[in-house]
Amino acid sequence: MARPGDRITLRQDLEALGFLAPFLLVFLVFIGWPLIYSVWLSLHRGTVYSDFYDVFGTMQFVGLRNYFEAIADPEFWWSIVLTFFYAALTIVPGMALSLGLALALNKGGRATGLMRSGFFLPNVFDIYVVGVIWLLIYNPNGGLLYHLLNAIGASELAGEGVLANPWLTLPAIALAMVLKNAGFGMILFLTSLNSINQSIFEAADVDGASPWQKLTNITIPLLKPIILFLSITGMVATLNAFAEIYAMTDNSGGSSLEIMGQTLRSARISGYHLFAIFDQSRYGEAAAVSFLLLIVALVVSLLNIKFLAAKE
Numbered sequence: 001m002a003r004p005g006d007r008i009t010l011r012q013d014l015e016a017l018g019f020l021a022p023f024l025l026v027f028l029v030f031i032g033w034p035l036i037y038s039v040w041l042s043l044h045r046g047t048v049y050s051d052f053y054d055v056f057g058t059m060q061f062v063g064l065r066n067y068f069e070a071i072a073d074p075e076f077w078w079s080i081v082l083t084f085f086y087a088a089l090t091i092v093p094g095m096a097l098s099l100g101l102a103l104a105l106n107k108g109g110r111a112t113g114l115m116r117s118g119f120f121l122p123n124v125f126d127i128y129v130v131g132v133i134w135l136l137i138y139n140p141n142g143g144l145l146y147h148l149l150n151a152i153g154a155s156e157l158a159g160e161g162v163l164a165n166p167w168l169t170l171p172a173i174a175l176a177m178v179l180k181n182a183g184f185g186m187i188l189f190l191t192s193l194n195s196i197n198q199s200i201f202e203a204a205d206v207d208g209a210s211p212w213q214k215l216t217n218i219t220i221p222l223l224k225p226i227i228l229f230l231s232i233t234g235m236v237a238t239l240n241a242f243a244e245i246y247a248m249t250d251n252s253g254g255s256s257l258e259i260m261g262q263t264l265r266s267a268r269i270s271g272y273h274l275f276a277i278f279d280q281s282r283y284g285e286a287a288a289v290s291f292l293l294l295i296v297a298l299v300v301s302l303l304n305i306k307f308l309a310a311k312e
Contacts, residue, residue: 238271
């Protein structure tokens with residue numbers, strides 16, 4: 001026979017399940033089922049003519065062929081190389097700029113709040129909007145960059161525009177994204193800086209520590225959890241980056257260049273590469289590429305945790 005305590009526990013479990021039911025329903029409909037369907041799609045050959053409502057009907061089962069074809073595609077590996085290069089251009093400089101802003105604006109003052117809001121404001125704008133704005137700035141026919149170079153007598157440096165130069169396209173896009181996202185990291189660093197016990201810095205002052213020693217031996221180690229968070233989220237964002245490439249290269253993936261006999265695009269990073277495959281109606285291969293990128297993201301995240309996580 002069930003004891004009274006068991007009935008109470010069962011009732012509590014049912015009540016908890018009732019509260020969780022709305023979330024579980026939304027999760028299953030919008031995340032669980034699409035994930036299962038993506039796995040299934042990655043094992044099939046789908047085109048624009050496939051009946052996606054008859055999910056087990058018209059598509060041709062190809063097994064792991066989509067994965068093998070994606071791995072054998074030079075453009076896939078080129079996109080991975082460009083993605084890590086783009087990550088190097090955005091994550092570390094972005095964190096350095098965010099930390100610099102946080103240290104500069106950590107002290108109170110009348111103008112400090114206004115400056116914090118001003119630096120954070122670009123982060124609120126949509127990435128595509130920011131990309132279009134920077135596309136106008138980089139415009140070689142009268143853009144702000146052209147006028148600045150012309151003012152210092154170096155208009156010839158603009159040439160056909162930095163976005164038309166295959167070696168400058170990705171750094172130019174990275175600069176725009178670093179300036180856009182610096183405010184978000186600044187807020188996180190400011191929050192962490194305000195939570196540090198000031199007695200630690202007072203003790204360092206008594207010991208005669210220089211500002212650089214306090215920064216490298218106290219501030220940065222205590223900010224390691226935020227650095228880890230920004231590293232992981234930054235890498236995931238880099239792998240998924242698409243809107244800025246779409247906007248600033250006019251949906252071309254950048255200008256062409258020759259690499260080892262292959263004609264490749266200078267800004268075709270992994271997120272845009274995935275979009276290009278999907279845009280060509282190669283849905284099965286696009287699903288396979290998305291899971292390959294998931295594996296890359298997991299590996300990079302684990303490496304970040306291994307080398308950046310605070311040691312007990």
